[in-house]
Amino acid sequence: MTLPNPADPKAATVLGPLPAGQPPVGAGRIGVMLVNLGTPDGTEFEPMWRYLREFLSDPRVIELNKAIWYPILYGLVLTTRPKKSGANYARIWNRQRNESPLRTYTRAQSEKLSEALRDLPGVTVDWAMRYGNPSTESVAKGLVAQGCDRILSFPLYPQYSATTTATANDQLFRALMKMRRAPAIRSVPPYYAEPVYIEALAGSIERHLASLDFEPEMVIASYHGIPKPYSDKGDPYQAHCLETTRLLREKLGWDEKKLITTFQSRFGAQEWLQPYTDKTVEKLPAEGVRSIAIVNPGFSVDCIETLDEIGREAAETFHHAGGEKFAHIPCLNDSAEGMAVIEAMVRRELSGWV
Numbered sequence: 542m543t544l545p546n547p548a549d550p551k552a553a554t555v556l557g558p559l560p561a562g563q564p565p566v567g568a569g570r571i572g573v574m575l576v577n578l579g580t581p582d583g584t585e586f587e588p589m590w591r592y593l594r595e596f597l598s599d600p601r602v603i604e605l606n607k608a609i610w611y612p613i614l615y616g617l618v619l620t621t622r623p624k625k626s627g628a629n630y631a632r633i634w635n636r637q638r639n640e641s642p643l644r645t646y647t648r649a650q651s652e653k654l655s656e657a658l659r660d661l662p663g664v665t666v667d668w669a670m671r672y673g674n675p676s677t678e679s680v681a682k683g684l685v686a687q688g689c690d691r692i693l694s695f696p697l698y699p700q701y702s703a704t705t706t707a708t709a710n711d712q713l714f715r716a717l718m719k720m721r722r723a724p725a726i727r728s729v730p731p732y733y734a735e736p737v738y739i740e741a742l743a744g745s746i747e748r749h750l751a752s753l754d755f756e757p758e759m760v761i762a763s764y765h766g767i768p769k770p771y772s773d774k775g776d777p778y779q780a781h782c783l784e785t786t787r788l789l790r791e792k793l794g795w796d797e798k799k800l801i802t803t804f805q806s807r808f809g810a811q812e813w814l815q816p817y818t819d820k821t822v823e824k825l826p827a828e829g830v831r832s833i834a835i836v837n838p839g840f841s842v843d844c845i846e847t848l849d850e851i852g853r854e855a856a857e858t859f860h861h862a863g864g865e866k867f868a869h870i871p872c873l874n875d876s877a878e879g880m881a882v883i884e885a886m887v888r889r890e891l892s893g894w895v
């Protein structure tokens with residue numbers, strides 16, 4: 542038996558009429574939603590406070606009991622961090638658009654993906670954030686209002702973590718809980734070992750190294766960290782990161798001394814995944830390593846953690862410790878290589894839907 546294909550405009554007739562004001566049953570559009578972490582709306586105290594509050598109230602991110610965590614969050618973190626982080630964001634802010642680079646790059650990825658999928662007329666591409674704006678809920682609602690009865694969500698994290706991928710999926714389903722007519726959902730799986738991703742990273746690294754006036758003695762693949770207990774309890778994130786680096790090494794033909802893995806962006810007092818990026822960068826000159834490059838394979842776009850923490854802070858740390866040459870390799874962003882990864886993953890995950 543052949544079922545009517547909802548993507549076919551004629552299927553509206555087959556599937557029947559609808560109450561006024563609702564998209565036709567057979568509208569059958571497919572929404573592709575790129576989802577990134579989120580970012581503040583401004584660098585001032587108030588938008589920083591709102592962003593950090595939403596982010597750091599997520600129990601996937603901070604697993605502490607609320608009775609213990611909230612007094613620390615509201616009494617200590619949210620009274621001091623908005624100002625400190627706001628000053629860091631101000632250094633990297635995209636002043637032309639008055640937004641953070643993470644938002645600029647994610648929008649650019651969405652626009653380019655939309656263009657790349659022009660051969661699929663039933664597909665609408667949009668982008669959303671887990672925290673802040675545009676919110677996951679508003680974008681999901683918008684896609685449904687445009688007639689999407691299927692949504693492919695793409696959490697833009699190559700390596701899975703409950704603190705990122707899972708909470709992005711949670712948030713989408715939370716939005717669906719408020720809908721009577723909820724769309725079908727697919728979610729793009731982590732792509733830490735996909736050949737298209739490894740090739741894109743390797744190509745980008747080689748291209749950027751070729752543009753330098755020095756050849757770094759060592760390249761550091763620095764990933765965002767997570768608290769070590771999360772990993773000990775079964776979050777596969779660390780294994781995913783190590784596998785990405787291993788495959789990258791293989792692709793580049795480098796050994797374990799040339800490309801190492803570290804973890805950055807610690808938050809709070811507990812132990813995070815090791816080795817730490819900042820401590821590694823600090824000790825390398827004393828070990829005789831005078832030139833390094835850092836790449837951030839776990840970040841699909843450049844953001845505060847790559848541009849400021851690595852591009853500025855890690856560079857300063859390295860130079861203060863006696864290092865001579867430092868380079869920061871940009872994320873894949875909306876480069877041709879980066880878009881090839883996103884497009885390949887989306888086309889594969891749309892199979893059977895288009």
Ligand SMILES: C=CC1=C(C)c2cc3[nH]c(cc4nc(cc5[nH]c(cc1n2)c(C)c5CCC(=O)O)C(CCC(=O)O)=C4C)c(C)c3C=C
Pocket residue numbers: 578579580581596602603622626641643698702704705765766767768778806808839840843844845846
């Ligand atoms: C316990 C706190 C945090 C965990 C766990 C965490 C995991 C995690 N984060 C990313 C990616 C990004 N994080 C970014 C910013 C950021 N991260 C934390 C805290 C945790 N992250 C904070 C408090 C912040 C805000 C900035 C600051 O105040 O330091 C960003 C950048 C956002 C931007 O606007 O530029 C990204 C991206 C991953 C991949 C990850 C776990 C795997």
Ligand SMILES: [Fe+2]
Pocket residue numbers: 765806
């Ligand atoms: Fe983070």
Ligand SMILES: [Fe+2]
Pocket residue numbers: 806807845846850
């Ligand atoms: Fe940071």
